[in-house]
Structure formats: C-alpha cells, structure tokens
Amino acid sequence: MASAALGGVAEAKTVIHVMHQGDPGWVATYGEIAKRFEAANPDVDVELIYAPHDAYNEKFSAAVMSKQLPDVMELDAPFLANYVWSGYLQPIKLLVDKDVIDDMTESNIAQGTYPIDKDLYAVGLTDSSVVLYGNKKYLEAIGARIPKSVDDAWTREEFEGYLEKLSTLEGVKWPIDTFRGYGIKTEWITYAYGPILQSAGCDLIDRKTWKSVGTLDGDPCVEALTMMQKWVTNGWVVPQSSGTNQFFAEGHPAALALGGHWFYAEAAASMKDDIVVMPLPKFGPKGASPNGTWIWGITTASEHPDIAGKFISFMLKDKLYRDYAREDSGYPGLKSFAADSPLYAAGGPMAVAFEQASKTAIARPPHPAYPAITSAFMGAVDEIFNGGDAKAALSKAAEKIDEDIEENDGYPPFDEQQ
Amino acid sequence: MSELAIPTLEAQVKSERSAIGSLRMVQTASILVIALVIVSPLFMLLIASLKDDRFQILADMGSFRAFWVSNPTLSNFAEIGNLSGELAFGRYLVNSLIILASTVGAGLIVNSMAGFVLAWGSLRGRALILSLVIALYVIPQESIIMPLVIMVSRAGMTDTFAVQIVPWIASPLYIFLFYQFFAQLPKELFEAAQIDGASVFRIYRSIFLPLSLPALATVSILMGIESWNQYLWPILVTQTDYARPIAVAIATFFGQDSIYWDRAMAASVLMMIPILALYLAFQRWFVSSFVGSAVKG
Numbered sequence: 004m005a006s007a008a009l010g011g012v013a014e015a016k017t018v019i020h021v022m023h024q025g026d027p028g029w030v031a032t033y034g035e036i037a038k039r040f041e042a043a044n045p046d047v048d049v050e051l052i053y054a055p056h057d058a059y060n061e062k063f064s065a066a067v068m069s070k071q072l073p074d075v076m077e078l079d080a081p082f083l084a085n086y087v088w089s090g091y092l093q094p095i096k097l098l099v100d101k102d103v104i105d106d107m108t109e110s111n112i113a114q115g116t117y118p119i120d121k122d123l124y125a126v127g128l129t130d131s132s133v134v135l136y137g138n139k140k141y142l143e144a145i146g147a148r149i150p151k152s153v154d155d156a157w158t159r160e161e162f163e164g165y166l167e168k169l170s171t172l173e174g175v176k177w178p179i180d181t182f183r184g185y186g187i188k189t190e191w192i193t194y195a196y197g198p199i200l201q202s203a204g205c206d207l208i209d210r211k212t213w214k215s216v217g218t219l220d221g222d223p224c225v226e227a228l229t230m231m232q233k234w235v236t237n238g239w240v241v242p243q244s245s246g247t248n249q250f251f252a253e254g255h256p257a258a259l260a261l262g263g264h265w266f267y268a269e270a271a272a273s274m275k276d277d278i279v280v281m282p283l284p285k286f287g288p289k290g291a292s293p294n295g296t297w298i299w300g301i302t303t304a305s306e307h308p309d310i311a312g313k314f315i316s317f318m319l320k321d322k323l324y325r326d327y328a329r330e331d332s333g334y335p336g337l338k339s340f341a342a343d344s345p346l347y348a349a350g351g352p353m354a355v356a357f358e359q360a361s362k363t364a365i366a367r368p369p370h371p372a373y374p375a376i377t378s379a380f381m382g383a384v385d386e387i388f389n390g391g392d393a394k395a396a397l398s399k400a401a402e403k404i405d406e407d408i409e410e411n412d413g414y415p416p417f418d419e420q421q
Numbered sequence: 422m423s424e425l426a427i428p429t430l431e432a433q434v435k436s437e438r439s440a441i442g443s444l445r446m447v448q449t450a451s452i453l454v455i456a457l458v459i460v461s462p463l464f465m466l467l468i469a470s471l472k473d474d475r476f477q478i479l480a481d482m483g484s485f486r487a488f489w490v491s492n493p494t495l496s497n498f499a500e501i502g503n504l505s506g507e508l509a510f511g512r513y514l515v516n517s518l519i520i521l522a523s524t525v526g527a528g529l530i531v532n533s534m535a536g537f538v539l540a541w542g543s544l545r546g547r548a549l550i551l552s553l554v555i556a557l558y559v560i561p562q563e564s565i566i567m568p569l570v571i572m573v574s575r576a577g578m579t580d581t582f583a584v585q586i587v588p589w590i591a592s593p594l595y596i597f598l599f600y601q602f603f604a605q606l607p608k609e610l611f612e613a614a615q616i617d618g619a620s621v622f623r624i625y626r627s628i629f630l631p632l633s634l635p636a637l638a639t640v641s642i643l644m645g646i647e648s649w650n651q652y653l654w655p656i657l658v659t660q661t662d663y664a665r666p667i668a669v670a671i672a673t674f675f676g677q678d679s680i681y682w683d684r685a686m687a688a689s690v691l692m693m694i695p696i697l698a699l700y701l702a703f704q705r706w707f708v709s710s711f712v713g714s715a716v717k718g
Contacts, residue, residue: 020660026676027684052660055672058653065657068567069574248479253486265679272476331679 020073022052072304074311080114080295081367087117088371094122098312110360111336127298130336135281136260157284176256180241193377201291203227215404220397228393264334294364371414375407470686478682497687517666524648536599558593602636638706
C-alpha cells in the first residue's frame with residue numbers, strides 16, 4: 004500500500020530532462036540548481052543528462068535517433084540555425100520570463116535568433132569573445148602602442164610590424180600564439196579566425212545569397228589567409244605541437260596570444276600584472292570579433308515547455324549560478340550580469356573584451372549548413388597553414404559548402420532569402 | 422706461420438668480442454631509450470596528479486618541471502574519491518569494475534564455447550559460420566553504433582549496466598581466437614574423452630578449457646582493455662551517474678573553456694591501476710600465448 008501510495012506521488016510529479024555539458028564545476032552547479040528548482044517547485048523532478056563537451060554532438064545525434072530529446076538542452080550557438088531548421092527547437096520568448104529576455108545583450112540576442120522568422124530560440128547567461136593578450140614587458144621593449152579601446156585597435160600594418168620586431172626580441176621564441184594547439188576538431192579555427200576574414204572585408208559565406216563561392220575564395224579572403232600563412236611560415240606562430248600554454252609557460256616564449264576570454268584566468272594566474280588585454284586588430288576597413296557560446300533552448304519534443312521555460316528563467320536568475328559563472332570569468336550575455344562582473348566592467352582588466360560585444364561582434368553564419376561551413380573552413384585553414392595554396396584550398400572549401408547547400412535544396416526557405 | 426696465426430686468431434676473437442660488447446651496449450642503450458619514451462608520459466602523468474594547481478601543471482608542460490613535484494599532495498585523489506554526490510569518481514570506478522568483470526566473465530564463457538563448437542562440435546555448416554564470424558570482424562563498431570543505440574533504447578535498456586555489457590560479450594575476434602587455439606589441440610584428446618563417454622560440454626569444460634589458459638589470459642586482457650576504454654558507447658547510452666563508467670567521467674575535466682589537469686591526471690592514474698593489475702595478473706600466459714602464436718606463424 005505504502006509503495007503504491009509512493010508510486011502515486013512519484014507519478015504525479017512532472018519530470019523534465021535537461022541535457023548539458025561542462026566541466027566539474029559546472030556539473031556540480033547544475034546539480035545544485037536542479038535541487039533548488041525542485042525545492043521551489045515540489046511537483047517537478049529535474050533529471051540532468053550530462054555529455055562531455057567533446058562528444059556532445061554525438062550524444063545529441065543519439066538522442067534524436069532514439070527519440071529521446073530532452074526538454075531543455077544546452078547548445079553551441081552557431082549550431083542553432085541547423086537545429087531550428089531541423090525542427091528540434093521551439094521559440095522561447097513566451098516561455099522564458101520577460102525580464103530575462105529584456106536583460107539580454109545585443110550579442111546574446113543575435114546568437115539565439117533564427118534568421119528566417121527572427122524569433123528567439125535560445126538564451127544564455129554568458130557570451131564569449133576573443134581578444135589579443137600581450138606580454139607587457141615585451142611590448143614595452145619594442146615600444147609598441149597599447150590600445151585602450153576597440154576604436155583604438157591596432158591596424159594590420161601596426162600588428163605585422165610588431166610581430167616582426169618581436170620575432171627578433173631576446174626571450175621571444177614566437178611572436179604570437181593563435182592557439183593552433185586547439186586542433187581542427189574544435190570550433191576554434193572558425194570561431195577565432197573567421198573574424199579576421201570579416202575584418203579584412205570578406206566572410207565564410209555571402210549572408211544574402213548564401214553562396215560561398217565568390218566570397219570565401221574571393222580576393223580579400225585569399226589575401227587574409229595568405230597573410231596568416233606568412234605568419235606561420237615566418238615562424239611567428241606557436242606550432243600546433245607546442246600546446247596552448249606558451250604565452251605563460253616558463254620563460255614566456257610567446258609574446259602575444261590571440262585567445263578566448265577564458266584564457267585570461269589561466270594567463271593571469273601565472274603572469275599577474277605582466278599581461279595586457281587589447282582589442283583584436285583591424286585587418287581591413289572594420290574591426291570584427293567573434294561571439295557565441297553554449298546557450299539554452301527548449302526542444303520541440305518537450306511535453307512541458309512551460310516548465311522548461313520556468314527552469315531556464317530560474318537558472319539564469321539564480322545567484323549561485325551567477326556567482327560560479329563570475330568565478331569562471333564568464334563573459335556576460337545578460338546586462339544585469341555584466342553590471343555585476345568587475346572583470347568586464349569599465350576599468351576592469353577585460354573591459355575591452357566586453358566593449359567588443361557591442362562594437363565589433365559578428366555571429367558565425369546563422370545557416371543550417373553551418374556544420375558543413377565550419378568543417379570545410381577548418382580543413383582549408385589547416386591545409387593553408389601546412390603550406391597549401393590559399394586560393395586553391397579556399398576554393399575547394401567554398402565549393403564543398405555550396406555543394407552541401409545544393410544537396411539540401413538550398414535549405415528552404417533560406418534559398419528564398421536575398 | 423702458425424706462430425703468426427695464433428695471435429691473429431686471438432686478436433680476431435678479441436675484436437669479435439669487442440664488437441659483440443659494443444652491439445650489446447647499443448642494444449641496451451636503444452632499449453633504455455625506448456623504455457624512457459614509453460615510461461616518461463606515464464611518469465609525467467603520475468607527477469602531475471600530485472600537483473594541486475592546474476594552471477601550474479599547464480605552465481610546466483613542455484619543460485623538465487613536468488617531471489618534478491616539490492610539494493606532492495594527494496588532494497586531487499581525495500577530491501575525486503567520492504562514492505556519492507556530484508562527480509563521484511569512486512562510484513564511476515566501481516561502475517567500470519562491474520562492467521569490466523561482467524563483460525570479461527561472460528565473454529570468456531560465451532566466446533570460448535562458440536570457439537570450441539566451431540572447432541570440435543558436430544554442428545552443420547561450421548565452416549560457413551566460421552567464415553561469417555570472420556566476415557563480421559571486419560565491420561567497424563562505429564558503423565553499427567547508431568542502429569544499436571536505437572535498438573537498446575527501444576528495448577528500454579538505456580542507462581543500465583546491462584546495456585554496457587550485453588552488446589559486447591560475443592565478439593567475432595575472440596570467438597576466432599578461441600577457435601584457433603582449440604583447433605590446434607590434438608584430436609586424440611577429444612576422441613579419448615569421447616570413448617570414455619564424456620559429453621561435448623564435459624570435454625569442453627574439463628579438458629579443453631583448463632588447457633586454454635594462454636587463450637583465456639589473452640582474451641581477458643584484450644577484452645578487459647576494450648571494455649575499460651569504452652567511451653563513445655557509454656556516452657550514448659547512459660544518462661545519469663547510475664551506471665556511468667570512469668572513462669566518461671574523466672572527460673568531464675576537459676571542459677569547454679578550461680581543462681582541470683590536476684584532477685584529470687589523478688583520475689587517469691586511478692583508471693590505469695585496475696587494467697595494469699589485470700595485465701600483471703595474466704601477463705605470463707598472455708606473453709606465452711603471443712610467443713606461441715609467433716612460433717607457429
């Protein structure tokens with residue numbers, strides 16, 4: 004009787020499944036949030052489904068194939084268009100609290116918006132960016148100008164001039180670490196190097212016609228990648244085999260680092276005041292920086308989208324969640340979180356990184372072909388860095404992207420967008 | 422002439438001895454270098470697991486400081502040693518051991534029985550079945566993994582121990598290994614037992630199985646390593662901590678923005694111990710099995 008009664012109580016509870024990735028700190032934090040949400044909503048059970056960062060896409064594919072999509076899922080922002088187009092996500096504006104939606108930064112809205120219906124499909128507490136870290140001593144030794152704001156960023160000529168000077172400075176083994184050590188299996192190449200193309204006046208794909216041939220293999224892109232290839236062949240860039248710690252490793256062999264906002268915590272722990280944070284250089288007519296991180300969406304398979312939305316709202320407002328994100332150098336995606344993050348506030352060491360969000364941030368192409376776009380581009384960059392011809396490699400990548408789009412009949416209605 | 426020849430011969434012997442000595446020195450040096458190359462990453466792993474600052478571990482990589490710890494601590498092991506709560510690595514380790522023991526235990530029985538029947542059984546079409554088993558071996562696991570996910574999910578097996586054990590018990594490779602081993606044992610053994618009235622199962626259990634220690638050891642080690650290192654499959658079929666193995670849990674330390682080298686190293690050391698113990702326990706038969714195969718080859 005007792006067990007039957009208990010069974011009855013258990014059945015009365017609504018269960019929502021939340022799929023996420025993250026390091027041990029985040030896993031523990033999500034566990035705590037789930038407990039607090041359950042305490043505040045005694046009729047709801049939150050079941051967390053964890054998948055390691057590197058295998059998240061495989062786990063998601065398995066969930067799709069076995070029809071076991073969760074209610075709430077964490078997703079990498081550039082994959083949003085693909086997921087929405089495939090019918091996996093639903094709009095969240097009416098499901099998540101209005102004060103949370105109103106609190107989103109422009110960049111956060113951009114990363115969660117589907118370009119066809121301009122509706123919001125995902126929201127996050129955080130966003131991301133890439134900046135140029137510099138070793139203060141080395142920069143002073145070559146008399147480099149230290150930019151104080153995004154408007155003040157180095158030009159291409161200045162940047163390459165400093166690379167050349169640094170290459171002959173005593174103690175410097177490599178003028179810059181562009182984090183080739185992250186390899187070609189992560190999003191790093193498209194995420195961090197894509198803005199260099201955009202700053203140089205081109206893109207991975209034409210965002211009106213959604214054709215890559217003529218854009219990715221156009222002259223500005225070929226010129227930009229040839230420039231980067233020159234950095235590599237000159238021996239200015241930390242090679243892939245040397246890992247991702249050369250900026251702050253013993254002896255500080257790398258003078259500059261084109262690194263993500265998260266790199267600050269690692270570097271500052273070792274270099275203390277010897278580190279300067281600068282905006283990404285302007286490689287052409289305008290500045291450009293990346294954005295986008297892991298954000299939260301509600302799947303179309305959810306039988307309880309209202310509770311799923313309630314959970315997301317609860318989490319994004321949760322004080323301990325925000326405290327942990329702040330400790331983890333989380334890059335603010337909500338205005339209230341930005342106001343509460345001294346690292347990114349005016350005068351803070353990473354202020355210039357946050358300034359990029361409103362001035363130069365460009366989302367990766369919001370198109371369902373993004374998985375093909377990023378894969379083709381990463382392959383091309385790898386080929387170019389290993390001595391391949393930039394024009395040939397980019398043409399091959401552009402053709403591959405266009406082929407994928409053609410094979411999917413233009414991913415309608417993207418083919419109707421002009 | 423002879424007076425002249427003797428010192429020449431002595432000189433020749435001396436010179437040959439010296440050449441052999443030099444060769445041995447080169448051999449020893451080469452072996453030491455190879456051993457160093459193999460052992461140094463493991464040593465680095467062990468040293469890093471005794472450091473409690475993940476940023477320092479990263480900063481030390483690529484220099485000799487990676488092989489030295491000035492203030493060794495077991496705090497990383499203490500942090501990951503929990504048996505309950507979030508990230509209970511002790512629990513994950515126990516889960517892995519359960520999966521390993523069950524898969525290897527069941528695998529030895531099933532695969533050896535199948536190998537024995539294919540070698541000595543009276544089953545019709547044994548040659549055809551054997552060809553099919555060999556053909557199955559060339560199909561990569563990755564190509565069947567998604568259909569398998571759908572099957573186990575429809576069978577309601579996700580997030581269980583069974584889902585990580587049952588699909589991997591029968592293996593074409595191990596069936597073939599047992600078949601090869603049993604097939605080379607003398608026919609007289611089988612016939613003598615038959616004359617004594619032993620059933621086929623009795624012959625398998627009481628005569629052939631006790632003689633197949635090298636094959637059992639080899640399959641135990643290979644199957645153990647395979648089961649212990651399973652990564653993609655448990656990610657796809659487990660949802661919670663209930664049956665999650667340690668290989669998946671270690672991946673937690675490799676986050677989106679940061680890597681927790683300190684605890685990842687400690688967890689890796691913990692993960693190495695059981696499989697190392699398995700190898701040490703069976704190495705005598707394992708090596709003899711390989712030597713035997715080489716001589717026959």
